[in-house]
Amino acid sequence: MNEIIFFGWNQYPILIKNKPDEITKPIQFKFENENENENENENKNEKQIKQIVTGGFATIFLFENGKAIEYLNENDSYQNPEKIQIEENIQKKNPKEFINISSLIEDTNDRIIQDIVSGYQSIYLLTSNQNAYGIGLNQYDQLGFDSETLEKTKKPILMMKNVSKILSGNYSSCVFLLNSNQELFGCGYNVYGQIGLGESRKEIKIQKLTQIQNIPKGKIIDIQCGYFHSIMLIENENENGKRKLYSCGNYLYNGLGKNKNTYEFTEIKSSLFEENDNFIDFSVGDEHNLILTSKGKVIGFGNNLYGQLGTEDTNYQSIPIQIELPKLRFNEEISNYHISCGDNRSFLYYSPPPFSNLEEDLIKLI
Structure with a gap:
């Protein structure tokens, strides 16, 4: 069950064979590797994809058995994908690539990691x-501290307590923290107003975690950020769990789903969003976005220079448009399908529960 739908810049000729560099029409391919047939009695769940994470420099296929295969976009990695086995003793095998981040937290009673967001x-x-906690570069104050005094950190620093969710994006230099009272705070890169603080707050950097006012009513399910914009998914219990999408930032590459800049989170509207349909999953790339609905529709908008919207052309889409996909192979709940957007490529894949338990405090530093 490793078939995946792909469209966009084809940087993976070893995976997607005999296809052009730009795949503007969604195609379906099967994930294969040279060891797949070594053991015919191998449990099929061990080959099942759990997650696809794609960013600007790599795409990682994570399987239920804990194996992750990474395809880099640099040097000779097209021909020689780096294979990574996530194990408890991985530091002993390759200490240059892996580090136990949780062990770097000074408070020994606070080293159980519940979630990691990049x-x-x-x-x-x-x-x-x-x-x-935050770790890494703080060039735009995205760790919630003045970058002039803290340019970067190799150790986790405490950003805020009483946090229920951390929300960011692969291309984002800003971050959102949601506390248990559903109060939202943000900091970091804000030159396009993508933190949603309003038109009067368009500083390049928001140094300290700042509460965001005028949040639409409902429960915040997720926020994902691109380079120019942010998109929020909210569920309204008073409307039988109906979900709505809101965006803010700069419409330069049409990632807002509307034709004007918006400096507060405002609703994305479209005739494609049916009243009896609902949003199951969405993903924000650098400048494009894809949405999966409960009726199995995939809707996209934004930059399409490499065909990453799957519209069979490379035209920008300023407003939501439905994507025609190959017939889905699996007769399963639509909630088991997921979307992952990179800078110029997109994946739609199937990943059923339950997920296996992994060592979540092991993470590759890129």
Whole structure:
């Protein structure tokens, strides 16, 4: 069950064979590796994809058995993908590539990692005690501290307590922290107003975690950020769990789903968003976005220079448009499908529960 739908810049000729550099029409391919048939009795779940993470420099396929295969976009990695086995003793095998980040937290009682979120050049950790830590580059104050005194850090620094969610994006130099009272705070790169503080707050950098006012009513499910914009998914319990999308930032590459700049989170509207349909999953790339609905529709908008919207052309899409996909192979719940957007490519893949337990405090530093 390793079939995946792909469209965009084809940087993976070893995976997607005999296809052009730009794949503007969604195609389906099967993930294969040379060891797949070594053991015919191998449990099929061990080959099942759990997650696809794609950013600007790499795409990682994570499997249920804990194996991750990474395809880099540099040097000769097209021909020689780097294979990574996530194990408890991985530091002994390759200490230059892996580090146990949780062991760097000074408070020994706060070293159980509940979630890891990646920004463009920063990593954020959420511990079981609901404390948020930041590590990496702080060029745009994305760690919540003055970058003139703290340019970067190799050790996790405490950003905020009582945090329920950390929200950012692969191309984002800003971050959002949501506390248990559903109060939202943000800091970092804000030159395009992508933190959503309003038209009067368009500083290049928001140094300290600042509460964001005028948040639409409802429960914040997720926020994902591109380079120019941010998109928020909100669920309204008073409307039988109906979900709505809101965006803010600069419309330069049409990532807002509207034709004007918006400096507060405002609703994205479209005739494609049916009243009896709902949003299951969404993903924000550098400048494009994809949405998956409960009726199995995939809707996209934004930059399409490499065909990453799958519209069979390379035209920008300023407003949401439905993507025609190959017929889905699996007769399963649509909630088991997921979307992952990179800078100029997109994946739609199937990943059913339950997920396996991995060592979540092991992370590759890129």
